[in-house]
Amino acid sequence: MSNKQERVERQATIIDIANKLKKDPSTVSRALSGSPRISDRTKEEVARVAAELNYIPNRAAARLRSGRSKVVGVIVPRLNHHFFSEAIYGMEAKLKREGYNLIICQSNENYVEECDAVRSLLSSQVDGIIISLSSQTKNFEHLQYVLDSGVPLVQFDRVTDELNTPRIVNDNFEGGYKAVNHLLSGGYRKIGVLHGGMVTNVYRERLEGVHQALEDAGIKSNKALELEAFTEKDGYNAAKKLLANGNGPDAIFCCSDHTALGVLEYAKEANISVPSELGVLGYANELFTRVTNPSLSTVDQQCDKLGRQAASVLLKRLTFKSMLNVEEPIKSSLIIRDSSVRAI
Template identity: 40%
Template sequence: MGKQHITIHDLAKILNLNASTVSRALNDHPKISAETKKMVQKLASEMNYQPNALASSLRKGSAHTVGLVLPRVNRNFFASAIEGIEAILNKAGYHLIITQSNENAEKEKECISSLISSRVDGIIISISWETKDLSHLIAAQNKKIPLIFFDRIPRDFEASKVMLNDYQGAYQATEYLINNGNRKIAFLAGPQHLQIYSERFRGYKTALEDYKFPVDPAYIIENCLTQEKGVEGAAQLLSLEKRPDAIFGSSDYSALGALVYCKENGLRIPEDISIFGFANEPFTKLIDPPLSSIEQFPYKMGEAAAQLFLNAVKDKSAKHQTIEMIPEIRVRQSVLNRKISNF
């Protein structure tokens, strides 16, 4: 027939039956004779007919699909989160539709609109750097679509969410730097309208205050998350008359940029300057020197987000839930450890 996808209507036309009879035969309906079932099933096999699972599920009122909106998929954190999400959803019979905003608020709105049009059963999302207007997320909720946030979540938005205790992770990193002799600790900050980055800044700031160190505005570089921004931030910091003796990045990528710039400009790491990141990306173990960081457990975060969706589907009247992940510090050779020899 020259068609790549054979439909029930194709089978019905060849057999001179109506489509509903063919559909019932394929589904072993008791009112269809054994002879007709055998004839339909034989032709379906010969023509390699594959049922349209999506269309079938939509007729039953559910597509058994979940939409996932990510800022970008080319980060190990989000790739690991996808694995965790799929591990839970696939066991429950759901399929995942993955979209990415590329850190663009308008693109994120398009992703949400497309997923709503596709009649997904739920949406799991980590919002973009740019996202401030939340009308597209409100629209999804108004359509009674379960909305689950993870990692990057908007402030004061009522929904189920999975979040890291970013405050604790940043506090631990800053405290570790202080306890190992660093006194002038700079911070490469992320967008403060996103809770994860404002919480990391709060952890850094509180640790300095608790240890009676000043929070110097000159040591705080705003909106500095990428490797390129890390390079620019380090250049700005090292141009100061009183340059820092440690740089703590809100992301591993900004910390990597700082590390590269410092090395290219003749500084020894960690002897001249310590560097700390956040996220524990795989490359942190491979660069020279290996980068100290904060583990976020993205696979577990993905599993938890998927489970929150299943909980919402099971009990539509249930209250929104919040799951908090506890970070862990990963100390490597980018921080001078004055307490332990040969570390």
């Protein structure tokens, strides 16, 4: 405890390896990166000495010289949302295998923080950026600047088509369609919708899917049954509004599991039985949907697959400089539980 001599061992460098082998640093560098110009014998020697000295490459130096850093940046609205943490999980898994690291920033659904994050990532010299837009972002100059700087950009989930980048998204239209179709085929006829507004692409598309499903079933969609609701509390209030007068919908499709939770709460309080009097469907397959009472039917988005896909598209850009933007949307799958299936 007393004379703690903070002895810091300097990290071994390429030069140390070169000196030990009486070779040039450039030879060592090429040997380590597997250049065909270096003989196998030298490569083996270099590998041996590198391991001996526990050599760890200095990415700062490599990046400075070569412009490549093996780091990609990720910007999401919030880290502690199931959807995003799961998507990042997928990205990390995919990118790690190619030797990439992730720098992660959150925008907190705030335009200014998103701009800061972009600057910060560029400052860190990332090789590419994966972003899901904050709900406040209406202006895309900061992202156009990323593209102009020659840094590949990939959008996922919350995207805009004002930027010429790949967009990895769920098939939200299909999700909304399947959900309502399921309710209709279960005999529900008057479908209420709690949607997330028309600004964000994901919510807009789900609602379009809903309308299509209704149309295909020959049912005219009814604006009076559509309300905007984001949070659990919103869901509760919206359910109250729709159901209070006794002439409400016989099923409600919610664009988020949290709003669906609010609906379930109101139903319990108002003694409306789910699913026999009211069908309820959520969206996102949050962890809790399995254990509500009754358990909540929902739409699964395969978020980790989405993340993996985003990562893999970025990797293509980084390695092949491919400029193709077309990507198939990730299919959503309906998870049918108790809240949407009434006994005959």
